Amino acid sequence: MTLDLLPIGKPARIVAVDWASLAEEEALRLQALGVDEGAKVSVAYRGIFSGRDPIALTVGRMTVALRRAHARAMLVEPITA
Secondary structure (H helix, E strand, C coil): CEHHHCCECCCEEEEEECHHHCCHHHHHHHHHCCCCCCCEEEEEEECCCCCCCCEEEEECCEEEEECHHHHHCEEEEECCC
8 A cells, every 4th residue: 555545543664665756855855854664654644625735644753744646656564553
């Protein structure tokens, strides 16, 4: 499943990222924020307008806003207790 489809509040781990589909500077920014393979994440919020942007992503103790197109480039695996 891609990150943009992850239900709000459901914890997951990023298992793969299609870095080639992102602009280099965007990919570097996301990696610097810890949004990379192996990171534990959860969706905290989605925008309410037509594109449902931005997506607020919890990574550790941080909340990071990213575009839906960026979230679509990330494959996640839900974490079960």
